[in-house]
Amino acid sequence: GDSVTQMEGPVTLSEEAFLTINCTYTATGYPSLFWYVQYPGEGLQLLLKATKADDKGSNKGFEATYRKETTSFHLEKGSVQVSDSAVYFCALPAINAGGTSYGKLTFGQGTILTVHP
Amino acid sequence: EAGVAQSPRYKIIEKRQSVAFWCNPISGHATLYWYQQILGQGPKLLIQFQNNGVVDDSQLPKDRFSAERLKGVDSTLKIQPAKLEDSAVYLCASSRDTEAFFGQGTRLTVV
Numbered sequence: 001g002d003s004v005t006q007m008e009g010p011v012t013l014s015e016e017a018f019l020t021i022n023c024t025y026t027a028t029g030y031p032s033l034f035w036y037v038q039y040p041g042e043g044l045q046l047l048l049k050a051t052k053a054d055d056k057g058s059n060k061g062f063e064a065t066y067r068k069e070t071t072s073f074h075l076e077k078g079s080v081q082v083s084d085s086a087v088y089f090c091a092l093p094a095i096n097a098g099g100t101s102y103g104k105l106t107f108g109q110g111t112i113l114t115v116h117p
Numbered sequence: 118e119a120g121v122a123q124s125p126r127y128k129i130i131e132k133r134q135s136v137a138f139w140c141n142p143i144s145g146h147a148t149l150y151w152y153q154q155i156l157g158q159g160p161k162l163l164i165q166f167q168n169n170g171v172v173d174d175s176q177l178p179k180d181r182f183s184a185e186r187l188k189g190v191d192s193t194l195k196i197q198p199a200k201l202e203d204s205a206v207y208l209c210a211s212s213r214d215t216e217a218f219f220g221q222g223t224r225l226t227v228v
Contacts, residue, residue: 004159036219041221042221043120043121043208043219043220043221043222044160044208044210044219045219046216046217049216089159089160091159100215101148101165102212102214102215102216102217103148103150103165103210103211103212103216103217104150104162104165104173105160105162105217107159107160107161108159109157109158109159110157110158110159
């Protein structure tokens with residue numbers, strides 16, 4: 001079945017440092033790939049997505065490129081801020097006979113990011 | 118646009134007791150999901166509704182968990198009787214097309 005593996009965490013960085021959170025996946029077919037973020041006390045929010053191979057998703061300074069050859073979707077940001085402290089989840093949606101089910105998600109275990117001033 | 122509403126935010130119960138969680142999805146979203154998020158893990162799908170019908174409940178422990186969405190809008194997830202391992206955050210999500218929107222979740226502690 002589908003699975004998502006994220007790098008072991010937590011990650012602690014100083015403000016303005018470079019961030020990489022690794023994500024690899026196993027899936028049947030070529031699904032879309034997502035990064036979700038969970039800020040303290042809030043629900044999961046979609047951060048960015050990519051719908052096909054070599055697509056780059058970007059939002060709020062974060063980027064991730066859909067790499068089919070390495071089955072990866074690593075999250076990067078060039079300069080993190082304290083406000084980026086949150087839990088980040090890589091996820092992929094199920095593909096059914098009727099198409100992609102965007103809410104039926106397989107999540108990675110999550111990576112806790114803490115950014116210090 | 119109002120988001121996905123869940124209640125209560127927190128619940129503490131003793132093992133073997135019962136508990137219910139409520140979810141109100143975003144207006145117009147036909148698909149509703151319940152996820153269980155155990156501490157340190159990613160959310161895991163429990164059940165998916167399309168309108169008031171169940172699409173997938175293969176991961177729902179049916180001996181103790183039940184869920185309904187009678188009028189195709191609000192949904193209730195129930196656990197009876199609760200076990201210690203049910204301690205988790207229960208997330209509700211809804212979607213219409215290419216994105217799922219999540220509520221803040223209900224944090225359940227079973228003691």
